Amino acid sequence: MTAPTLTPGPAVKPAVKTRRGARLVRRTQASPTAYVFLAIVLVGSAFPLWWSYVIGSKDSAAIVQDPYSFIPGGHFLQNASTVITTIPFWKALGNSILVSGTVSVLVVLFSAMAGFAFAKLRFRGRSGLLVFVIATMAVPTQLGIVPLFIVMSKLGWIGSLWAVILPSAVSAFGVFWMTQYLHEALPDELIEASRVDGASTLRTFWSVALPAARPGAAMLGLFTFIATWTNFFWPFIILDPGNPTLPVALQQLQAAYFVDYSLVLNGVVLMALPLIVLFVFAGKQLVSGIMQGAVKG
Numbered sequence: 001m002t003a004p005t006l007t008p009g010p011a012v013k014p015a016v017k018t019r020r021g022a023r024l025v026r027r028t029q030a031s032p033t034a035y036v037f038l039a040i041v042l043v044g045s046a047f048p049l050w051w052s053y054v055i056g057s058k059d060s061a062a063i064v065q066d067p068y069s070f071i072p073g074g075h076f077l078q079n080a081s082t083v084i085t086t087i088p089f090w091k092a093l094g095n096s097i098l099v100s101g102t103v104s105v106l107v108v109l110f111s112a113m114a115g116f117a118f119a120k121l122r123f124r125g126r127s128g129l130l131v132f133v134i135a136t137m138a139v140p141t142q143l144g145i146v147p148l149f150i151v152m153s154k155l156g157w158i159g160s161l162w163a164v165i166l167p168s169a170v171s172a173f174g175v176f177w178m179t180q181y182l183h184e185a186l187p188d189e190l191i192e193a194s195r196v197d198g199a200s201t202l203r204t205f206w207s208v209a210l211p212a213a214r215p216g217a218a219m220l221g222l223f224t225f226i227a228t229w230t231n232f233f234w235p236f237i238i239l240d241p242g243n244p245t246l247p248v249a250l251q252q253l254q255a256a257y258f259v260d261y262s263l264v265l266n267g268v269v270l271m272a273l274p275l276i277v278l279f280v281f282a283g284k285q286l287v288s289g290i291m292q293g294a295v296k297g
Helices: 030-058 060-065 076-086 088-119 126-138 139-155 164-170 172-185 188-196 200-210 214-231 233-238 248-251 263-294
Strands: 016-020 023-027
Touching: 023 139, 023 214, 030 076, 030 263, 060 263, 076 088, 076 248, 076 263, 088 126, 088 164, 088 172, 088 200, 088 214, 088 263, 139 233, 139 263, 164 233, 172 200, 172 214, 200 214, 214 263, 233 248, 248 263
Parallel strands: none
Antiparallel strands: 016 023
């Protein structure tokens, strides 16, 4: 009796798997359409910054003669020197770093504490209080400007950086984000084990919850830093012209009857450079925080 012959079927390309730590990661090949879409998004996102650099590297005469040229000029450093000498640039830069850094640390700390309480602690009214905190995100910021200005005036903080820092020290979005993140990232077994070992609630938060929340806290800190760095409305109202942040200082480049757009957009590029450097060094942590907060398990 002869053995049956086997005819080869269509070749099936096996899925490529790589071991990363103890987890198996399946690699999938992206389609050309995805690359085209990502390229369009990248160009559309980078174009405003490139256009600001192009205008900021020219003089006023070149802008009038050829306003739609995408080729940079040769006056960027000269315009940057003019910007730095026209406005209190270095003082504004220091104020922006101080305000953005302090607000980011406070928002991350308070949001992580509140998120830990809402996600892992059991107390009466927890759900209603969380809904109330989330609902405050629907209230426009402009509605609280007048009473907030009155409070700062009573405290004698008009023109002080504390008037910018303290009202932004707590974020409803930050509380919501850290609540959702810790709900998935922090197992209940770790909290129970720390309580069995005799740790207090504060010790459990500091030694167990905060390390588990590090990727999500990094994402929240970066977003808060960017939002505070580019904030113009409230600092413009509360700060003095001699003690501004960078967005407020750049507003001083606009004269009453004439706006030199080469200087204004040059200042915009200078203001964006620290954020670009921040993204270069913290981009991986940002992506890790977003992915771990979006994917369960």
